[in-house]
Amino acid sequence: MNLLTALxxxxxxxxxxxxxxxxxxxxxVERKAVALMQGRIGPPFMQPFYDFVKLLGKTTxxxxxxxxLLMRLWPLLAVSAAAGAVGMLPVLPASGGFEGDLILLLALxxxxxxxxxxxxFTSRSIFSEIGSAREAALSVSYNIVFLLxxxxxxxxxxxxxxxxxxxxxxxxxxxxxxxxxLVCLPARLHLNPFSLPNAEQExxxxxxxxxxxxxxxxxxxxxxxxxxxxxxxxxxLLAPHIxxxxxxxxxxxxxxxxxxxxxxxxxxxxxRLAIDTTVRFYWQCSLLFAxxxxxxxxxMRLRS
Amino acid sequence: xxxxxxxxxxxxRRSPWLFHMNSGSCNGCDIELVASLSPRYDAEQLxxxxxxxPRHADILCITGPVTKNSVGAIRTVYAQACSPKAVVAIGxxxxxxxxxxxxxxxxxPLDKHIPVDVFVPGCPPRPDAIIQGIAQxxxxxxxxxMDTPQAEISIAAPQAAVHHEVQP
Numbered sequence: 001m002n003l004l005t006a007l008x009x010x011x012x013x014x015x016x017x018x019x020x021x022x023x024x025x026x027x028x029v030e031r032k033a034v035a036l037m038q039g040r041i042g043p044p045f046m047q048p049f050y051d052f053v054k055l056l057g058k059t060t061x062x063x064x065x066x067x068x069l070l071m072r073l074w075p076l077l078a079v080s081a082a083a084g085a086v087g088m089l090p091v092l093p094a095s096g097g098f099e100g101d102l103i104l105l106l107a108l109x110x111x112x113x114x115x116x117x118x119x120x121f122t123s124r125s126i127f128s129e130i131g132s133a134r135e136a137a138l139s140v141s142y143n144i145v146f147l148l149x150x151x152x153x154x155x156x157x158x159x160x161x162x163x164x165x166x167x168x169x170x171x172x173x174x175x176x177x178x179x180x181x182l183v184c185l186p187a188r189l190h191l192n193p194f195s196l197p198n199a200e201q202e203x204x205x206x207x208x209x210x211x212x213x214x215x216x217x218x219x220x221x222x223x224x225x226x227x228x229x230x231x232x233x234x235x236x237l238l239a240p241h242i243x244x245x246x247x248x249x250x251x252x253x254x255x256x257x258x259x260x261x262x263x264x265x266x267x268x269x270x271x272r273l274a275i276d277t278t279v280r281f282y283w284q285c286s287l288l289f290a291x292x293x294x295x296x297x298x299x300m301r302l303r304s
Numbered sequence: 305x306x307x308x309x310x311x312x313x314x315x316x317r318r319s320p321w322l323f324h325m326n327s328g329s330c331n332g333c334d335i336e337l338v339a340s341l342s343p344r345y346d347a348e349q350l351x352x353x354x355x356x357x358p359r360h361a362d363i364l365c366i367t368g369p370v371t372k373n374s375v376g377a378i379r380t381v382y383a384q385a386c387s388p389k390a391v392v393a394i395g396x397x398x399x400x401x402x403x404x405x406x407x408x409x410x411x412x413p414l415d416k417h418i419p420v421d422v423f424v425p426g427c428p429p430r431p432d433a434i435i436q437g438i439a440q441x442x443x444x445x446x447x448x449x450m451d452t453p454q455a456e457i458s459i460a461a462p463q464a465a466v467h468h469e470v471q472p
Contacts, residue, residue: 031348040346047351053315054362056384061359204356212359212386275346 011248014232015087022253023224024048026231026260033264048224051133055217062208066123073120075211075218081111082225089167092245093251101160102150110231112222113139113188120207131206134275135197141282142187142194148286148293149180151235153295167241173296174237179288181234185263188230188283189223192267192279194278231259316362316388319351319447320438323361323385327378328416329368332428333395337365338389340431340438347435348374358384363441367432369397369404370412386456388448390441394434401425 009015027048035042063071085108090099113135120132154160156173168174187194198206233268235255242248273281308462318371326334327404340347355361358381367376380389391414396402398414419445 035346035348039343042346043348043351047319050315050319050351051353053311054319057312057316058362058388061384061386076335114309205360209357210359216360300405 002208008012009092010084014089014091014228014252015125019083019086019125019225019228020221022228022256023221024052026227026256027220027224029257029260030227030264030267033261034268037159037265037268041176048087048220052217052220055220056214058213060213060215063123066210066224068139070122071119071210074115074122075215075222078112078115078222079218079225081108081115082196082222082229084108085229086225086232088162089229089236090162091232091236092248100162102154102159102162102165105233106147109188109226109233110139110143112226115222116207119211120197123207123210125203127203128207128209130203131197131209135207136277137279138187138194138196138282141279141286142184144286145289146184148289149177149184152180152293152296153177155293155300158300162236166236166239168237170240173300176296177291178234178237180285181237182259183285184282185230185234185259186266187278189227189263191263193270193273195267195272196275196278227260228256231256231263234259309415313446317442318365320442320445321353321355322362322365322438323355323358323381324365325358325367325378325381327366327368327374327398327412328371328410329395329397333367333397336428336431337367337394337434339351340434342431343433345435347438350435350439352438359386361385362389362445363438364389364391365394365438366391366398366414367394369401369407369410369419370414371409372411375411375417378414378417385406388445390445390448391418391422392422392434392437392441393420394424395429396425396427399425401426 011017011231025048028043031047058277085105088105088108117132117135117139120128120135152173153165153168156171156177157165157168159165161194190196190198198208203209208216211219232252235252238255239248239251242251310356324334324337339345342402356366362385364382364385368374370378393399393414397404398412398420401410401412404410404412411417422437422441424433426433429437429461
């Protein structure tokens with residue numbers, strides 16, 4: 001029974017059956033929101049799905065001098081890690097099954113970014129190497145803020161268990177942590193003020209430049225799944241504890257949608273920063289959050 | 305035609321990704337191509353996306369009268385785009401070499417080097433015309449199924465035009 005519940009969570013909800021259409025929907029919302037902000041009409045509703053199917057039907061040109069197996073492996077790994085991260089989100093209250101903890105979820109959320117870095121260096125194009133180097137610098141910068149925010153939230157609850165964190169009552173510490181997570185999300189999703197790894201006017205497509213056909217389709221899908229996982233993590237932390245399962249699901253979807261809208265509006269309203277400005281921004285951010293998170297964690301320890 | 309092929313045709317028609325290439329153009333057509341993606345004309349309604357790499361692209365938009373220097377690049381880019389693919393020649397230059405005809409620095413017109421699917425005439429053509437050309441190319445792309453392999457050119461044979469002798 002436990003195994004069945006775990007499989008249902010991974011494959012049905014919030015796993016693949018929900019996550020893949022949600023990924024396409026969020027990709028569409030992002031493009032549509034940017035188009036509306038620019039006074040355009042924007043792509044039709046099914047556009048990410050059309051793109052995905054079209055890319056599946058394309059051939060891949062021979063790539064000489066590149067490890068073909070490795071090139072095929074990275075997008076697969078990224079998609080499965082992102083899908084696993086979505087499957088672990090504690091959306092349904094007390095659903096049972098496989099209860100992972102926050103550390104596993106963070107590792108799975110981080111894997112797509114590692115795959116992007118590795119893919120860029122595997123493809124040995126100068127543009128993708130620049131993109132990968134930028135992604136690596138960015139990842140080192142924003143992850144400190146991200147992890148410190150998670151540490152402060154976990155310290156408030158004295159646990160790394162996801163179910164306990166999802167049902168946590170709202171507290172100033174939780175809001176602080178969520179604010180820190182929100183600061184990191186644009187960089188994690190390669191959105192506009194921090195869209196450095198895939199800066200299309202500077203380095204074409206960055207790490208993805210040598211990819212084509214089905215492999216590119218998998219990268220697009222993994223990007224969509226990252227959207228679902230990252231906004232879903234914040235949504236589950238934000239959502240109050242509800243015992244009705246359908247209310248919990250609806251609230252989760254609505255909160256994720258609002259977060260996607262917020263992030264896309266930010267992306268449309270800003271221009272890309274330079275890499276040194278971005279890194280400096282996150283390191284200064286991290287100093288503030290380091291002091292706050294460590295001091296609050298210590299205070300919590302002393303009080304209990 | 306089975307269901308998967310019909311779906312694939314529909315998706316190819318609705319998701320044309322462009323790669324823009326300048327083969328010695330005066331920049332007039334390039335500006336008009338970018339204008340067709342701007343808020344006033346908004347080609348993204350048709351699913352158009354401008355891509356940075358020819359490997360991601362379905363439609364190559366080529367402007368300019370094809371200078372001798374650019375022939376090698378054009379053939380490389382055409383070979384790197386994954387099939388099914390279509391070529392749109394934007395402006396009068398790639399069609400006829402326009403006012404640069406008989407210039408000794410030219411190796412045009414474009415269809416001497418790669419197969420062209422749609423010509424969009426004009427000097428420069430209006431963004432509406434460019435969007436119509438892209439839509440036609442997308443329809444051609446949808447027809448160009450998996451069972452009719454596309455004519456591939458070999459990039460191994462170097463073009464005489466690249467290392468040309470300058471005539472007095």
